[in-house]
Amino acid sequence: MRFAGQVGEGTFKQTFKVLNAQDTPLALKLYKSVGSTGRDQREVKAMLRCQHENIARILAVEKVANAGEEHVAITEEFFLGGTLSSKGQLSLKACKAIGAKLIGAVGHLKELGLVHRDIKPDNIMFRADGVTPVLTDFGVVRDLADSSMTPTWAPRGPGTPFFAAPEQLNNEKSLIDWRTDQFAIGVTLAFSMYENHPYKMGRTSGLEILERVAAREQPGDWFVTKAEQDGVPVLTRMVAPWPIDRYRKPRILGQAWDQQKG
Numbered sequence: 001m002r003f004a005g006q007v008g009e010g011t012f013k014q015t016f017k018v019l020n021a022q023d024t025p026l027a028l029k030l031y032k033s034v035g036s037t038g039r040d041q042r043e044v045k046a047m048l049r050c051q052h053e054n055i056a057r058i059l060a061v062e063k064v065a066n067a068g069e070e071h072v073a074i075t076e077e078f079f080l081g082g083t084l085s086s087k088g089q090l091s092l093k094a095c096k097a098i099g100a101k102l103i104g105a106v107g108h109l110k111e112l113g114l115v116h117r118d119i120k121p122d123n124i125m126f127r128a129d130g131v132t133p134v135l136t137d138f139g140v141v142r143d144l145a146d147s148s149m150t151p152t153w154a155p156r157g158p159g160t161p162f163f164a165a166p167e168q169l170n171n172e173k174s175l176i177d178w179r180t181d182q183f184a185i186g187v188t189l190a191f192s193m194y195e196n197h198p199y200k201m202g203r204t205s206g207l208e209i210l211e212r213v214a215a216r217e218q219p220g221d222w223f224v225t226k227a228e229q230d231g232v233p234v235l236t237r238m239v240a241p242w243p244i245d246r247y248r249k250p251r252i253l254g255q256a257w258d259q260q261k262g
Contacts, residue, residue: 001026012039012139017078025078026059031071038149040072043138046114047074054105056125056136079134081126090192092230096260098124098133098192102185103257105135107250110178115142117176119184120163121192148173161210162197163187166241169214179243182253186238190223193230198223198239216241231261 001018004025008015016028031040047058060075090098102124109116116138123137140158142148150157150171157164157171165183167175190198198219199212219239227235234256240246247253 001028003028010137010139018075025080027076027078028073029076030064030073039139042143042146042149043141044072044074046112046138046141046143049112049114050108052105052108054101054132054134055108056134056138076136079125079136080128081130081132083126084121084124084133084188084192087126087192089195090189092193092232095189095193095232096257097131099185099189100254100257101133102135102189103250103254106178106181106185107254109181110250113144115144115176115178116140116181116184117142117157117159117168118163119181120160120188124188142176144177159184162206163191164213165243166213166216167243169210175243177243178250179246179248182238182246182250183240183243186235189232190227190235190239193232194223194226196223198235213241234260 001020004017004019006014007017007027013029013031016030018026018028020026044058044061047056050057056076058074058076062073063070064073065071084098087094102119106116116135117140118137119135123135125134125136126132127134150173152171152173154171157168157173157176159168161169163184165180168180187198190196197209199209199217200223201212201220204212218241219236224236227233234253238246238253247256
């Protein structure tokens with residue numbers, strides 16, 4: 001493979017664009033520190049279990065030596081359609097199409113007992129057609145059958161706070177399940193459509209929004225009204241502060257999403 005440059009860097013790994021013998025672009029992800037947390041192994045294990053058109057696929061896994069240390073490297077498909085963040089403000093039609101695909105992807109994760117915990121615009125990429133969304137970056141995935149890697153005393157759970165559900169922000173492990181991802185999808189779609197967080201009130205800052213979510217206040221009245229007017233009231237229930245008030249099963253959420261008007 002030939003390197004074509006670095007395209008990104010996160011907390012746990014670096015991502016490079018590489019070209020294979022046929023000049024097909026691929027994504028090579030190199031973990032920064034093998035064995036220090038075990039999250040690299042959990043990510044690879046989780047992704048290898050997934051078989052869904054809207055979830056990123058691992059093409060190869062290998063170990064490489066660098067500066068006397070051994071690192072895990074994974075090769076994935078390279079997404080030429082960019083990220084959801086790069087799409088700018090979504091139309092209602094685009095929101096509904098993307099939402100249906102993401103709900104299907106999370107339904108697949110639920111069947112496997114997995115919770116992504118970091119669904120956000122930057123982790124939703126598109127294939128070359130520009131319309132097929134793919135959920136990527138399983139760096140903080142939770143396998144509900146495994147022990148938790150987050151200390152019980154930690155004030156916050158892993159993930160990106162701006163898109164996290166209350167139970168994730170508050171590190172309430174017993175409440176973490178697929179509905180945590182449901183909340184994140186709701187916030188992601190709402191932000192992509194309205195360029196505001198559903199819990200934003202007036203001129204509240206980002207920190208104040210997080211405080212409102214963590215305190216389990218209700219979404220902003222503007223959001224509830226706008227979602228109703230646009231024919232996507234399902235979004236309001238998806239971002240309910242308590243998991244029990246969200247959709248109980250992916251199948252039920254999917255049906256409600258497909259039946260929306262507008």
